[in-house]
Amino acid sequence: MQKIEQLISDSEETVQRIRWSKKGKPAEPVVVFFAGIHGNEPAGLQAVDRVAKIIEREEIELKGSVYAVTGNIEALRMGVRFLDTDLNRMWESFGMNPLGGEYSSNGNHSLSSEQRESLEIRVAIESILNEHGRKRSDFIFTDLHTTSSQSCAFILLNDTLANRELARKFPVPQILGIEENIHGTLLSYINNLGYKAIGFEAGAHTDEASIDRSEAFFWLLLYYNRMIDLPGQKVTEYENRIRSGQGIPDSYYEILYHKPVENPEKFQMITGFQNFDPIEKDEPLAYEYDQLLRAPASGRIFMPLYQKVGQDGYLIIHEVSAFWLELSAYLRRSFVHSLLRFMPGVSVVDDQSYQVDINVARFFVKEIFHLLGYRVLKKDQNTLICYKR
Numbered sequence: 001m002q003k004i005e006q007l008i009s010d011s012e013e014t015v016q017r018i019r020w021s022k023k024g025k026p027a028e029p030v031v032v033f034f035a036g037i038h039g040n041e042p043a044g045l046q047a048v049d050r051v052a053k054i055i056e057r058e059e060i061e062l063k064g065s066v067y068a069v070t071g072n073i074e075a076l077r078m079g080v081r082f083l084d085t086d087l088n089r090m091w092e093s094f095g096m097n098p099l100g101g102e103y104s105s106n107g108n109h110s111l112s113s114e115q116r117e118s119l120e121i122r123v124a125i126e127s128i129l130n131e132h133g134r135k136r137s138d139f140i141f142t143d144l145h146t147t148s149s150q151s152c153a154f155i156l157l158n159d160t161l162a163n164r165e166l167a168r169k170f171p172v173p174q175i176l177g178i179e180e181n182i183h184g185t186l187l188s189y190i191n192n193l194g195y196k197a198i199g200f201e202a203g204a205h206t207d208e209a210s211i212d213r214s215e216a217f218f219w220l221l222l223y224y225n226r227m228i229d230l231p232g233q234k235v236t237e238y239e240n241r242i243r244s245g246q247g248i249p250d251s252y253y254e255i256l257y258h259k260p261v262e263n264p265e266k267f268q269m270i271t272g273f274q275n276f277d278p279i280e281k282d283e284p285l286a287y288e289y290d291q292l293l294r295a296p297a298s299g300r301i302f303m304p305l306y307q308k309v310g311q312d313g314y315l316i317i318h319e320v321s322a323f324w325l326e327l328s329a330y331l332r333r334s335f336v337h338s339l340l341r342f343m344p345g346v347s348v349v350d351d352q353s354y355q356v357d358i359n360v361a362r363f364f365v366k367e368i369f370h371l372l373g374y375r376v377l378k379k380d381q382n383t384l385i386c387y388k389r
């Protein structure tokens with residue numbers, strides 16, 4: 001099997017891939033911004049370019065290093081979400097078998113456009129990690145996106161304590177546990193490498209304000225991470241820029257329901273839903289193959305699909321209580337993990353995961369494992385697999 005570096009013929013591409021960087025001293029923190037992972041979401045790139053220009057022009061000193069990494073270069077050129085496959089759904093297999101079967105054949109010929117892009121991004125990530133000593137606490141990775149519906153800004157995170165601590169500084173809604181519903185994201189890949197990673201969704205694709213919010217997020221992240229000094233007035237201005245202002249609490253939300261879509265051509269969201277709009281159980285939401293789809297639960301609609309591309313129709317989310325969050329933070333640091341194996345229906349797979357027979361362990365299985373920081377996936381009708389995050 002070839003090394004990934006050899007699969008990418010010219011190293012020029014890697015240089016282009018890293019769109020901008022500014023290096024601080026060794027042992028200082030490192031922040032990496034990904035932008036344009038979806039080619040029809042250029043707002044993040046425009047924001048990154050804007051900040052880079054200001055930092056260069058005003059010769060702003062940073063206490064740390066910053067990198068901006070371009071996402072789907074080909075798709076960005078064409079203004080489409082992706083060419084062959086979604087670049088933000090293909091990172092799962094990297095965790096187990098870095099190159100997968102498909103990559104092992106001769107050279108580049110068998111690579112799809114996004115496989116090639118993802119390998120180049122991976123090389124960029126590795127080069128950044130190597131350059132700065134790979135220490136987990138030093139790095140923050142973020143991924144800048146926009147949505148097809150109108151939306152306030154929000155943060156997506158895999159529910160680890162380190163991610164929570166980072167994300168909660170921003171006055172926007174925070175959605176936990178996205179990785180259980182949407183698989184193979186770049187954020188999950190980075191989390192699995194052991195580094196903090198959060199996603200920032202700035203608003204609608206075409207909304208000018210999405211660029212402004214992405215920019216504010218950029219400055220605030222550097223500020224919260226103590227890499228830059230900002231006057232209090234500026235901090236307030238940036239925080240106000242990303243705050244929802246539509247009565248949507250900037251608390252934590254979890255996902256109640258996810259509607260996957262096989263053929264986006266045959267899926268039609270009912271018009272008028274904005275991200276985070278409250279919905280009632282049984283409320284009509286969409287049509288798929290001319291069948292009406294109703295909400296299986298009350299909550300808030302999340303990421304309704306208003307474009308004819310993508311595999312996620314909509315999600316339903318609801319607020320998580322502060323008590324639950326604190327309890328889970330406490331328990332995750334405790335010895336309670338070691339008791340899980342004694343629960344009825346629970347068997348140990350390895351030191352990171354359990355298998356649960358839901359015919360035996362009927363009640364609150366998901367809740368208990370979530371509380372303790374596990375990712376819960378359905379293996380089949382009767383079985384759950386719970387991985388430690």
Ligand SMILES: [Zn+2]
Pocket residue numbers: 037038041145146
């Ligand atoms: Zn996106």
